[in-house]
Amino acid sequence: MEESPKALTIKTWAEEDRPREKLLLKGRHSLSNAELIAILIATGSGKETAVDLAKRIMDGVSNNLNELGKLGVTELCKFKGIGEAKAISIIAALEIGKRRQGTDALEKPKMESSKQLFQFAQQHLADLPYEAFLLICMNRANRVIHHQVMSSGGISGTVADVRMIMKVAVEKLSTSIAIAHNHPSGNLRPSGADEKITQQIKSAALFFEITLLDHLIIGDNAYFSFADEGKM
DSSP states (O other): OOOOOOOOOGGGSOGGGSHHHHHHHHOGGGSOHHHHHHHHHOOOBTTBOHHHHHHHHHHHTTTOHHHHHTOOHHHHTTSTTOOHHHHHHHHHHHHHHHHHHTSOOOOOOBOOSHHHHHHHHHHHHTTOSSOEEEEEEEOTTOBEEEEEEEEEOOSSOOOOOHHHHHHHHHHTTOSEEEEEEEOTTOOOOOOHHHHHHHHHHHHHHHHTTOEEEEEEEEOSSOEEETTTTTOO
16 A cells, blocks of 8 residues: 655754754844744645745735735634634734834933942842842943843952853943942952952953943942053
8 A cells, every 4th residue: 555645854854954953043134024924823734844835825815914914813814724722823924013113112321420320230239138249231322231140249259251241242242331230338448359350351351342331339228340440
């Protein structure tokens, strides 16, 4: 008896050609509209992969996402291989995209002075009973794109790992960074260790063409700025 040919599956493709893996390896912008739809519907039917099915759907709307967005569940289910669940997934994703267009992007705070850096850092370090070390990553316009507490310790100190700080700064595509840590005692005078870590981070950042703008020591509603005091 002759065996039926096996259905084609995306799993048989080269990893870099599978939509999900391609997104992870090359980023979302590398995917075609059909590949993005294929991720939503997850599976094809019979001899057709999810990508083939998605291409057929896109061909049916002249490869126009706006036209696809006009289709309801009934219309989408007319494509062989699309059931109610897959149709709903497509409709929901396109609706999210439409709503996103009508939503204003959150404006990232801009850091133009040590006072602004202090006001930002104070939100994350004020009133802590232990020392914590904050990294602030910024873009070319000095707008905050990421912030992260890199370490926390005891009452009298915390250890900042330069390698981990630079790893985060590079991953976030920072153009400039600032660092801050608190002194629960309220004493704003920098220690020898504070001065040493500042220079270590500054040197490491320069290697990646990232500028260390400032290092703040946060006290009781007051701060010490390495940049303002000429210690950078």
